[in-house]
Structures are given as structure tokens and as C-alpha cells.
Amino acid sequence: MKPFEYARATGPAEAVRDYTPGTMYLGGGTNLVDLMKLGVAEPDRLLDVSRLPLDGIEEARDRVRVGATVRNTDLAAHPLIRARYPMLARAVLTGASGQVRNVATVAGNLLQRTRCTYFQDVTRPCNKRRPGSGCPAIAGDHANLAILGASDACVATHPSDLAVALAALDAEVHVTGPGGDRIVPMPGLHRLPGHEPERDTVLAPGDLITGVELPPPPPGASLYRKVRERASFAFALVSIAAVLDVAADGTVADCRIALGGVAHVPWRAERAERALIGGPATGEAFLQAAEAELEQAAPLPRNAYKVPLARNLIVATLEELAP
Amino acid sequence: MNRVEGRVKVTGLATYAAEYPAENVAYAYPVQAQIAKGRVKRIDVAQALELPGVLAVLSCEDPPRVAEDADPELALFQRRDVAYRGQFVAAVVADTYENARAAAAAVRVDYDPDDHDVRLSADHPGLYRPDVVNPGFPTDTAKGDVEAGLAQAATTVDVTYETPVLHNNPMEPHAALAFWDAEGRLLVYDTAQGASGSRAAIAKTLGLPPDRVRVVSRHVGGGFGAKGTTRPQAVLAALAAREVRRPVKIALTRHQMFDVTGYRTPTIQRVRIGADAEGRLTALEHVAYEQTSTLLEFAEQTAVVGRVMYATPNLRTAHRLVRLDVSTPSWMRAPGECPGMYALESAMDELAYAAGLDPVELRVRNDPETEPEGGLPFSSRNLVGCLREGARRFGWERRDPAPGIRREGEWLVGTGVAASTYPARRMPCQAVATVRDGDFLVQVAAADIGTGARTALTRIAAGALGVAPDRVHVELGDSDLPRAPVAGGSMGTASWGSAVVRACEELRRDGREGRADTTEEIKRDAELARHAFGAQFAEVRVSSVTGEVRVSRLLGVFAAGHIVDAKLARSQFLGGMTMGMGMALMEETPIDEEFGGFLHRDLAQYHVPVCADARHVEAVWLEEHDDALNPMGSKGIGEIGIVGTAAAIGNAVFHATGHRVRELPITPAKILAPRF
Ligand SMILES: Cc1cc2nc3c(=O)[nH]c(=O)nc-3n(C[C@H](O)[C@H](O)[C@H](O)COP(=O)(O)OP(=O)(O)OC[C@H]3O[C@@H](n4cnc5c(N)ncnc54)[C@H](O)[C@@H]3O)c2cc1C
Ligand code: SF4
Numbered sequence: 001m002k003p004f005e006y007a008r009a010t011g012p013a014e015a016v017r018d019y020t021p022g023t024m025y026l027g028g029g030t031n032l033v034d035l036m037k038l039g040v041a042e043p044d045r046l047l048d049v050s051r052l053p054l055d056g057i058e059e060a061r062d063r064v065r066v067g068a069t070v071r072n073t074d075l076a077a078h079p080l081i082r083a084r085y086p087m088l089a090r091a092v093l094t095g096a097s098g099q100v101r102n103v104a105t106v107a108g109n110l111l112q113r114t115r116c117t118y119f120q121d122v123t124r125p126c127n128k129r130r131p132g133s134g135c136p137a138i139a140g141d142h143a144n145l146a147i148l149g150a151s152d153a154c155v156a157t158h159p160s161d162l163a164v165a166l167a168a169l170d171a172e173v174h175v176t177g178p179g180g181d182r183i184v185p186m187p188g189l190h191r192l193p194g195h196e197p198e199r200d201t202v203l204a205p206g207d208l209i210t211g212v213e214l215p216p217p218p219p220g221a222s223l224y225r226k227v228r229e230r231a232s233f234a235f236a237l238v239s240i241a242a243v244l245d246v247a248a249d250g251t252v253a254d255c256r257i258a259l260g261g262v263a264h265v266p267w268r269a270e271r272a273e274r275a276l277i278g279g280p281a282t283g284e285a286f287l288q289a290a291e292a293e294l295e296q297a298a299p300l301p302r303n304a305y306k307v308p309l310a311r312n313l314i315v316a317t318l319e320e321l322a323p
Numbered sequence: 324m325n326r327v328e329g330r331v332k333v334t335g336l337a338t339y340a341a342e343y344p345a346e347n348v349a350y351a352y353p354v355q356a357q358i359a360k361g362r363v364k365r366i367d368v369a370q371a372l373e374l375p376g377v378l379a380v381l382s383c384e385d386p387p388r389v390a391e392d393a394d395p396e397l398a399l400f401q402r403r404d405v406a407y408r409g410q411f412v413a414a415v416v417a418d419t420y421e422n423a424r425a426a427a428a429a430v431r432v433d434y435d436p437d438d439h440d441v442r443l444s445a446d447h448p449g450l451y452r453p454d455v456v457n458p459g460f461p462t463d464t465a466k467g468d469v470e471a472g473l474a475q476a477a478t479t480v481d482v483t484y485e486t487p488v489l490h491n492n493p494m495e496p497h498a499a500l501a502f503w504d505a506e507g508r509l510l511v512y513d514t515a516q517g518a519s520g521s522r523a524a525i526a527k528t529l530g531l532p533p534d535r536v537r538v539v540s541r542h543v544g545g546g547f548g549a550k551g552t553t554r555p556q557a558v559l560a561a562l563a564a565r566e567v568r569r570p571v572k573i574a575l576t577r578h579q580m581f582d583v584t585g586y587r588t589p590t591i592q593r594v595r596i597g598a599d600a601e602g603r604l605t606a607l608e609h610v611a612y613e614q615t616s617t618l619l620e621f622a623e624q625t626a627v628v629g630r631v632m633y634a635t636p637n638l639r640t641a642h643r644l645v646r647l648d649v650s651t652p653s654w655m656r657a658p659g660e661c662p663g664m665y666a667l668e669s670a671m672d673e674l675a676y677a678a679g680l681d682p683v684e685l686r687v688r689n690d691p692e693t694e695p696e697g698g699l700p701f702s703s704r705n706l707v708g709c710l711r712e713g714a715r716r717f718g719w720e721r722r723d724p725a726p727g728i729r730r731e732g733e734w735l736v737g738t739g740v741a742a743s744t745y746p747a748r749r750m751p752c753q754a755v756a757t758v759r760d761g762d763f764l765v766q767v768a769a770a771d772i773g774t775g776a777r778t779a780l781t782r783i784a785a786g787a788l789g790v791a792p793d794r795v796h797v798e799l800g801d802s803d804l805p806r807a808p809v810a811g812g813s814m815g816t817a818s819w820g821s822a823v824v825r826a827c828e829e830l831r832r833d834g835r836e837g838r839a840d841t842t843e844e845i846k847r848d849a850e851l852a853r854h855a856f857g858a859q860f861a862e863v864r865v866s867s868v869t870g871e872v873r874v875s876r877l878l879g880v881f882a883a884g885h886i887v888d889a890k891l892a893r894s895q896f897l898g899g900m901t902m903g904m905g906m907a908l909m910e911e912t913p914i915d916e917e918f919g920g921f922l923h924r925d926l927a928q929y930h931v932p933v934c935a936d937a938r939h940v941e942a943v944w945l946e947e948h949d950d951a952l953n954p955m956g957s958k959g960i961g962e963i964g965i966v967g968t969a970a971a972i973g974n975a976v977f978h979a980t981g982h983r984v985r986e987l988p989i990t991p992a993k994i995l996a997p998r999f
Contacts, residue, residue, distance in 0.1 A: 001424070039428070117922045123357050124918055141913050141922045143992065227869040229909050229990045231935035237991060238869075305992035309869060312995075316733060316868040
């Protein structure tokens with residue numbers, strides 16, 4: 001582990017001002033410190049933002065603002081979240097373990113890095129960790145990697161459950177940085193790997209996430225479901241966050257579907273949504289929509305199971321949500 | 324009985340190997356090979372030596388002295404050849420762990436890499452027939468004529484199963500702390516499943532007489548076989564301490580444990596069985612293909628289970644190995660029986676379906692009079708009793724055998740059964756019992772690796788002395804104590820307990836002291852087939868949407884002689900069964916074909932069951948009276964719990980879905996692949 005300095009930020013603006021290349025913001029450290037021990041992250045300096053006064057969950061008219069340093073446990077347990085966004089609470093609770101969630105922050109969760117095994121091992125090549133070194137996952141171990149939106153350079157997935165729920169809820173990520181304040185709408189925070197797999201997100205150096213804003217809960221019923229071979233404490237093979245609103249005449253008034261475990265980003269299934277809205281809320285329509293979405297899938301030999309898995313999951317979840 | 328050391332453990336007072344305080348202690352950190360095969364051209368330590376706190380670098384550039392006949396996995400830094408990725412090629416010794424680790428990263432190793440081969444297959448050109456398989460069984464056996472038996476069968480199955488690399492993953496990492504005294508005597512606090520054996524192995528590796536070495540392992544945080552033989556960390560601590568003339572401590576990281584502390588070999592197993600119209604076996608053939616390293620031969624005894632389980636006139640078992648550029652496989656809970664019974668008991672289930680017979684009934688019909696291969700009489704055998712009792716408790720008679728027809732919403736429900744078996748052995752052991760302050764001190768170099776051995780021996784000694792357990796103090800985990808065999812092969816309690824009982828009997832006669840050595844007694848043991856048996860029943864739910872498998876019920880019924888302590892036994896059975904569930908559904912260490920070595924070397928990637936997976940796991944046993952075992956009448960129970968579990972679960976998955984997965988683990992990917 002490379003020696004580093006540690007400092008505690010005094011405020012969001014101060015943190016950004018204090019940022020220098022080589023600095024990394026520190027949240028709960030549950031991902032970053034692991035990666036430092038592995039030699040994957042080698043900051044010169046950690047700027048601890050976990051104690052910034054960004055730990056509130058507040059109502060602002062019909063919206064809810066969640067601070068960046070709110071711990072995952074507190075987010076999932078908060079009455080406002082449980083009452084209005086139960087799907088979000090459920091997504092958070094399916095992540096990691098109680099101990100990890102007690103420490104992990106909202107911002108840190110969104111910015112956690114891929115669990116691709118090569119990425120985590122500095123003795124092996126990886127384009128994301130060492131640009132240009134190659135992507136051994138494509139010929140090797142990719143059983144839990146991407147089927148959608150991957151590139152020849154990288155087939156990693158983003159592992160967060162929280163991000164998938166936020167993508168379905170059209171949440172906004174609030175960012176402050178050297179370039180000023182801005183709002184990044186989900187799922188736009190994360191980017192596809194393309195030729196620059198080293199860049200997970202659209203954030204620029206020094207950008208600090210200050211919070212997440214949730215628009216009013218969409219009408220209809222919602223659900224988060226996560227698939228894994230172990231009953232708890234495992235990353236998703238595939239997960240789904242879905243909202244379905246069916247009108248009185250049986251047609252789909254509104255629909256949001258986001259998938260986890262399938263791409264470098266929380267994958268908003270826009271094709272499926274478009275196919276469904278205005279049409280009948282039937283099992284057949286759900287299947288056609290799922291297939292329309294997954295037509296774009298480009299699976300590898302060992303993750304091809306994710307295509308039927310995602311398809312089944314979309315159909316079963318929408319069926320469960322349909323009245 | 325509650326653990327006698329329970330209080331010191333839960334209050335953090337129990338001292339494990341890496342925790343002993345030592346003045347002026349230095350730390351060793353290994354440098355690992357980054358190629359899978361080839362030679363070390365040059366090791367440049369100049370930069371590492373300049374770093375703060377660095378005391379020495381050990382490597383093949385200046386090989387430390389070890390015995391010529393040392394085990395090649397323990398003869399550190401003797402050769403330039405790299406046998407596998409992750410092998411220790413150098414080590415840094417420094418004043419702190421952090422400095423040692425930082426300097427290890429600064430050691431420059433140049434390699435001449437060769438092409439490597441890390442992939443096991445049943446048609447590998449390098450397959451060969453080892454002379455014997457562990458721990459000394461014949462490699463192949465043949466009785467009758469299997470082809471003829473198959474030809475006359477009314478029903479046959481010919482199926483191949485695969486099991487992956489599995490890692491033991493004890494909670495406590497492998498660690499050691501070594502001291503040399505001025506007279507050249509060595510003391511090692513080691514994470515060993517046997518202090519006597521560890522002393523012998525370390526002494527042999529260093530070319531020292533055993534009486535110059537002492538190994539202490541008072542508490543060990545799990546081993547499951549991975550600490551059954553001495554691992555490199557103990558030798559490295561000793562070599563490093565000799566080099567820097569200070570005590571040296573080492574604790575392996577989880578990654579390093581995956582690399583150098585052994586694993587269960589992957590297996591490919593072909594099983595052919597024939598049965599007549601009544602379901603009696605006309606032939607059984609079991610051939611296992613497995614790997615070992617280029618350094619050492621480790622021949623897992625996977626196919627021996629067929630020699631014990633079922634009556635058949637025509638029986639063939641065989642093992643083939645291939646030497647790959649991998650670390651040497653090693654002992655893991657129920658080596659041989661565990662993977663072997665997965666294949667045999669899955670095949671028996673396939674046969675039951677093919678023959679239209681109930682799988683419990685099929686096994687009952689083929690229960691042998693004497694051991695099928697050798698013909699020896701069994702000292703006791705209660706497989707049928709376990710099957711019947713399990714069937715009764717599990718509600719088996721209500722089962723409809725038709726696969727793929729029970730649904731609860733999206734969940735397909737199924738049940739399965741499999742048999743368990745494990746040998747009941749004992750080994751020569753010594754023990755001493757003395758009166759101390761009016762109470763009793765019992766000394767034996769046994770090991771308590773979390774199993775409760777200390778507690779079991781306390782109870783055994785109290786019984787033999789006719790006193791309350793709280794008047795007995797058992798001292799173990801030190802090679803200075805009377806010599807004892809390893810905590811392995813499910814023979815710990817049987818071996819140590821025999822010596823403890825004899826020592827206590829002697830003490831009762833003598834009034835002050837009793838000394839025992841069971842070598843002669845064991846030589847006189849009658850020639851019998853001694854095995855524990857069991858039956859495991861599983862109920863699973865398989866999602867027709869996601870392919871997830873959840874085990875809603877697991878029941879094990881065991882016949883393992885006299886159970887010394889119900890509480891300890893139950894936790895051994897449940898632990899074994901839960902580990903078997905991990906093998907069935909999630910455990911697997913992928914081999915990196917491109918770069919060699921293993922992928923998924925941490926517990927976030929190598930999944931073992933969590934509490935949410937073990938929803939309803941139950942273990943019960945039949946009291947068994949068997950005078951031909953040992954003074955306690957006990958059979959080992961540490962391993963049988965994992966034997967058969969994976970088959971029971973796999974059979975239940977078939978019953979639920981109608982789809983047979985023949986490669987472990989049974990993941991959603993494999994469930995989804997052909998079916999939904
Ligand atoms: C064994 C294990 C299992 C897990 N399983 C799951 C799972 O199933 N599902 C799941 O979703 N997650 C899972 N996780 C991941 C866990 O959720 C993340 O580690 C955690 O959410 C990260 O939060 P943190 O606050 O600790 O982030 P840190 O580790 O502190 O930081 C992560 C990244 O975010 C950056 N960062 C932190 N705060 C800010 C900020 N305010 N602005 C800008 N950048 C910032 C850091 O620089 C760093 O790059 C698991 C983790 C472990 C160890
Ligand atoms: S998939 Fe991405 S993260 Fe994984 S090895 Fe390839 S480049 Fe690296």
C-alpha cells in the first residue's frame with residue numbers, strides 16, 4: 001500500500017478548493033480502502049468527506065433530498081424513503097451486509113468500482129486499471145460481466161444496487177466541483193466503457209457529490225428484485241428496479257425499468273419502456289418488450305445466461321406489478 | 324457440553340499463533356511468482372534493501388539452507404524453477420509488517436516464462452496412474468467383469484460429473500511466529516492441525532533433529548485440512564528468523580492462502596452402473612480424473628467410495644492424475660469421500676429414475692453384507708437405519724417421484740436423498756494423566772481447531788476417571804506434550820481419546836500418574852471394515868424465473884458409533900452439511916487459463932453459505948454400539964457431514980426441475996442454460 005496523507009474536509013466548498021490531482025475523496029472507505037490495500041487505488045492523499053454536514057434526508061416540497069454522506073443503513077431505514085420509495089429502500093437492503101451498509105455512504109455507493117476480478121488484481125492486465133494493457137475478461141472470467149453496452153476494451157459491470165433504483169426513479173445527482181455546481185440526472189452519472197474504460201462516470205477530477213434528489217414517486221407499483229446464487233451478501237447476477245402504472249383501461253400508463261448487473265451503467269431499459277407505454281399490460285406484451293430490449297445484448301460465452309435471466313426477470317417483475 | 328475454552332475465546336483472551344507477543348519481533352512478507360511456469364532469471368533486491376526497516380531478503384539468489392529431501396512445497400527458494408503462479412519466490416524480512424510488505428513490492432523478479440498448462444481434462448495426454456492414492460489405498464481395483472455386468476443389466480447409467488477447485492478457507496489465516504534460542508533450538512507458534520506432525524515436518528525441512536524443534540498451536544481458527552500438513556508460512560518464519568537472528572512473525576493474506584495453502588483438486592468422474600430388473604447392481608465402475616502439481620504427487624482417493632458402498636459382483640474403481648502447472652492440491656474436509664460420493668450418489672439417483680425405483684429403496688436393496696471390494700466384515704453398518712429414519716422424519720413416503728411437477732408460484736419444489744460415508748480410523752497416540760492439586764491433568768499433543776476437541780477429551784477423561792468434567796484439565800496443542808496424530812481424517816478424537824482413556828485407567832490403578840501409548844493396542848485391532856454412514860435429505864426450491872436454488876430443508880441422519888458429546892457433534896454435522904451446501908450451490912475457484920493461478924481469491928468472490936442460506940438444517944443420529952472401534956466406541960464425525968450433501972441437493976434440483984446439472988456448483992446459469 002502506497003503511503004498517503006489523510007485530511008478531513010471542513011465543508012463541501014472547502015473540499016473542492018482543497019482538491020489537488022492525486023487526492024481522492026473518502027466516504028465510508030468500504031470500497032476505496034480495499035482497493036488501496038490491493039494497490040488498485042494509489043492516492044497520494046485522502047480527503048475525508050464522510051463527516052461533512054451532508055447527512056440529512058429532507059423533504060423539499062414534493063421532492064426528497066438525500067445527502068451524500070447518509071449511510072446506506074440510514075437511507076434504507078428512513079421513514080420518508082420507506083413510505084415513498086420502498087423500492088429504493090429494498091434495493092439498498094439487498095446490498096452488501098449490515099456491517100458494510102452501516103459504514104457505506106450514498107456517494108461512495110454510486111462511485112464504487114467494478115468487481116471484475118482482473119480489475120482487482122494488479123498482477124494481471126486490465127484496461128480499466130491500466131489503460132491499454134488489455135481485457136483478459138473477454139476470453140477469461142466474465143461470468144458476471146456485461147451483456148449490454150460493453151466494448152472491446154471492457155465488459156465490466158457496475159455493481160451498485162442503489163444506482164439501479166435511482167436510475168428507475170429518475171433521481172438527480174448533485175455535484176459541486178472546480179467547474180461549479182451541476183445536476184446530473186440518473187442514469188447519466190455512469191458511462192459506457194467505449195475506448196475509455198478507465199472512466200466510470202461523467203464526473204471530472206475534483207467533482208464532489210453532495211447529494212441525490214428524488215423526484216416525486218412515480219405513480220404505480222414498484223419493485224426491486226436481485227438475483228444471486230447465495231441468499232444474501234452477494235452482488236447481483238442481474239437485478240431489476242421496475243415501476244408500472246396501469247390505467248383503468250388496462251393499458252400501461254407509465255413504466256420504468258432499470259437493470260443491474262448487465263452493463264457498465266445501471267441500464268435503463270428504454271426500448272422496453274417505449275414498447276410498453278400505451279399498450280396492454282399483459283404477459284405477452286411484457287415478453288415482447290423484454291425481447292425488444294435484449295435484442296441489443298451481445299453476451300459472451302460464459303455470461304449468455306444473463307439474457308434469459310434478464311428477460312425472465314423483466315417479465316416476472318412486471319407481471320407481479322400488474323394489477 | 325459447553326466448550327471448556329468458550330469463555331476465553333469469546334472474550335478474546337485465547338491466543339492464536341500470530342498473536343503471541345514477542346520482543347524485537349520482525350515480520351516476513353512473501354514475493355509471489357507472477358508467471359505460471361518457467362524460471363527465475365534474476366532477483367534484484369537492491370531497491371528493496373534500501374527501504375526503511377528492511378532486514379533481509381530471502382530468495383533463490385542466495386538460497387537458505389534446507390534439507391535435501393525436504394518437501395518441494397516447503398523447500399523455499401531452493402530452485403529457480405517456477406512451478407505455479409503465486410509460488411513464493413522470495414521474502415522480505417523487516418521491522419514491521421507494513422515495511423516488509425512495501426519492500427516485497429519493490430523486489431524485482433525477472434522471469435524466463437514457459438508455456439503453461441493448467442487445464443484438467445479427461446483426455447489430457449499427461450494422464451497417468453499413480454502408484455497409490457491417499458492415504459495409501461490401491462489406485463485401481465477390479466472385481467469380476469464390469470462390461471459383462473453392464474451387458475446383462477436391465478438398466479444402466481453412464482454419466483460424468485465434474486467438481487471444481489474448492490478452497491478450505493478457515494477463518495484464521497495461516498500464520499507462524501518463530502524463535503531460535505542461543506543453542507539453536509527452534510520454537511514455532513504455528514496454525515497447525517497437529518503439533519507433533521508440524522514439528523516433524525519443520526524439523527525434516529530444516530534438517531534438524533525433531534527434539535530441537537517445538538511447535539505450539541493452542542488455539543487454531545479452523546483448518547478443514549488446510550492446516551493438516553505444514554504449509555510454507557511455518558518454514559518461512561523459521562528460515563527468516565534464522566537469517567535475521569530475531570523472532571519472525573508471518574500471517575498470510577487471504578489471497579496468499581488461496582495460492583499456497585492447498586485446495587481440493589477439481590475432479591472429472593465417470594460412473595457406470597448396471598442394475599437388474601429388481602434394482603440389484605450388476606456392475607459399478609467409477610473412474611476419477613484429477614490433478615496434481617509438478618512438485619508433488621497428491622492423489623485424492625475419490626473413487627474409493629465404490630469399494631465400500633454397494634453390493635455388486637462386478638466392481639471397478641480407478642484414479643488417473645495429470646501433473647499441471649498448479650499449486651499442489653491438498654486435504655480438504657472429507658478428501659476423496661466428499662467429491663467421490665457426489666458422483667456416486669448422483670449416479671445412484673439417476674439409476675433410480677432409470678429403473679423406476681425409489682432412491683431410498685434402491686440403496687436399501689444394495690446394502691452389502693461385507694465390504695464390496697475387500698470382503699471384510701463391517702464392524703457396524705447402519706446405512707439402512709439412517710435411510711429409514713431419515714425417510715420417516717423427512718416425510719419421504721409422501722413423495723411423488725415425478726420430476727418437475729411441484730410448484731409454489733414461480734418456485735419448483737423437489738426433494739432428494741444421498742448416502743454419506745466416512746472411514747472410522749485411529750492412529751497410535753500417547754497421553755499422560757496425572758493428579759494435580761487434587762484435580763486431574765491430562766496431556767496429549769492433540770489439536771483443537773475449533774471442533775471442540777479439548778472439550779470432548781475433557782469429557783472422555785472425566786468418564787474414564789469417574790469424576791466430574793470440571794475436575795479435569797486437558798492440555799493440548801504443544802509438541803512437547805505426548806505425541807499425537809493430526810486432527811484430520813476424522814480420527815482425532817478416536818486416536819487421542821484411546822490414549823487418554825488408557826492413561827486415565829493407568830492413573831486409577833497407579834493413583835498418581837498414568838502414561839499410555841496405543842501403538843501396540845492398535846496393532847492388535849481386528850481386521851474389519853470400519854466406517855460411519857449417514858443419509859442426507861434435501862428439499863430445494865428452484866426459481867423458474869431466475870434459476871436460483873434455495874435449500875429449504877436439509878436433514879442428516881448419521882450412524883457414527885457412540886456420540887461423545889451431543890452439542891459438539893451436532894455442530895460438526897451441521898457445519899459439514901452447510902459446507903456441503905456451499906459445494907452444491909456456490910463454491911468454486913476458477914483457474915486462470917491465460918495467466919495461471921486462481922481467480923476469485925477472496926471471500927467477496929469465493930462464496931460460502933451465509934446464515935440466510937442455512938434456513939433449516941438439522942442433524943440427528945442413531946446410537947450405535949460398536950466395540951471394535953476404540954474404548955469410547957466412537958467413529959469420527961468431523962467429515963461425514965459434508966459427504967453426500969451436494970448429491971442430495973443436486974438430486975433434489977433434478978426432482979424439482981427435471982433437469983440434471985452434472986457440474987458443480989449448481990448456479991442459476993446452469994439451471995437457466997437449457998431449460999427456461
Ligand atoms: C463484501 C462486500 C459486498 C458488497 N456487496 C454489495 C452489493 O451487493 N451491492 C452494492 O450495491 N454494494 C455492495 N458493496 C459495495 C458497497 O456498497 C460499497 O463499498 C459502498 O457503498 C461504498 O461506499 P463508501 O462510502 O464506503 O465509499 P468509499 O469506499 O469511501 O468510496 C468509493 C468511491 O467514491 C468516492 N467518493 C466517496 N464519497 C464521494 C463524494 N461525496 N463525492 C465524490 N466521490 C466520492 C471515493 O473517492 C471512491 O472512489 C459491497 C462491498 C463489500 C466490501
Ligand atoms: S472487463 Fe474491464 S475491468 Fe474487467 S479486465 Fe476487462 S477492462 Fe478490466
